[in-house]
Amino acid sequence: xxxxTTGAKRMIEGVNAQRVAFSKRRPGLFKxxxxxxxxxxxxxxxxxxxxxxxxxxxxxxxxxxxxxxxEHPQTVCPTVTQxxxxxxxxxxxLNRQYADVLExxxxxxxxxxxxxxxxxxxxxNLSFEQLMVLKKAxxxxxxxxxxxxxxxxxxxxxxxxxCERAIDASVISQFDGKHFxxxxxxxxxx
Numbered sequence: 563x564x565x566x567t568t569g570a571k572r573m574i575e576g577v578n579a580q581r582v583a584f585s586k587r588r589p590g591l592f593k594x595x596x597x598x599x600x601x602x603x604x605x606x607x608x609x610x611x612x613x614x615x616x617x618x619x620x621x622x623x624x625x626x627x628x629x630x631x632x633e634h635p636q637t638v639c640p641t642v643t644q645x646x647x648x649x650x651x652x653x654x655x656l657n658r659q660y661a662d663v664l665e666x667x668x669x670x671x672x673x674x675x676x677x678x679x680x681x682x683x684x685x686x687n688l689s690f691e692q693l694m695v696l697k698k699a700x701x702x703x704x705x706x707x708x709x710x711x712x713x714x715x716x717x718x719x720x721x722x723x724x725c726e727r728a729i730d731a732s733v734i735s736q737f738d739g740k741h742f743x744x745x746x747x748x749x750x751x752x
Contacts, residue, residue, distance in 0.1 A: 580613040588612075592620040605631065 574580045588610065599606050599622035607621040607628035619625045688696065
């Protein structure tokens with residue numbers, strides 16, 4: 563195999579080259595340590611000092627917890643089965659949240675696809691009656707927006723995000739998710 567070296571590794575020469583190699587390899591080492599902790603339900607602490615002497619650490623659940631356990635080995639720690647049970651409950655909750663997010667993503671993709679088929683409104687081609695319907699719809703929308711704007715902003719304790727709240731208050735929701743086209747409005751009704 564080309565490119566693979568066998569045998570012992572040599573120390574990198576040059577302070578700058580050592581610093582670059584350290585800064586590139588440290589995140590990989592911490593990632594591998596994190597994966598080992600996740601896959602094997604282990605507790606771990608890694609403490610590194612860069613070539614310039616700056617300390618870096620990784621710990622699962624934390625460096626302090628692992629060092630305390632190392633200093634006091636008689637301390638009883640949760641068993642692997644307890645950790646797995648807690649992990650399984652967490653995993654179930656995360657899977658549920660993931661499924662919810664995927665469901666919302668699919669709904670938004672479907673909605674985006676529907677919005678792509680909407681043709682832009684060409685006001686020049688509207689009749690006078692259609693323009694009057696559009697004017698009324700825009701006035702109604704402006705009134706609704708003004709009412710929403712004037713309501714005090716209540717902080718929601720729910721799980722909705724600022725983006726979801728903005729979408730809920732969007733123009734599209736004013737028409738119950740339907741696209742308004744004055745060309746399709748029944749003129750003369752009301």
